[in-house]
Amino acid sequence: MSDSDLQSFARIIGGLEAQVASFQANWIEQDRRASDGRKFLFEKVDGVGKEVQHLTHTVADVVQDVAEMKPAVKDWVATKNQAIGASGFARVAWALIGGLVVLVGWLADHFFTIVPHLAGK
16 A cells, blocks of 8 residues: 555545544534433423412312302302392381371371361351
């Protein structure tokens, strides 16, 4: 082998060495980016998981509060309906009492009218 053949081989090997180094640097960079991407994705999924867990606890608290309030709401509705009924009854009762007072007044005026007698007619 001549010197030119050895130089040609050296250049080829040098070119291959540069390509291998380039591929290696590219693989290292891709691994780093993939690792960063997985880390970012893990953090996002972990955050979503924590938010879902928080929402689960919040919904459970709301369900418990609603369950505790149900009897009070039912009692309030019953009391409200009683108040509405009592109000209606009071209106009817006042109307009857007012009518009775007017009737008694009219009867007293109509049947028990005091006519003054003129003494010296």
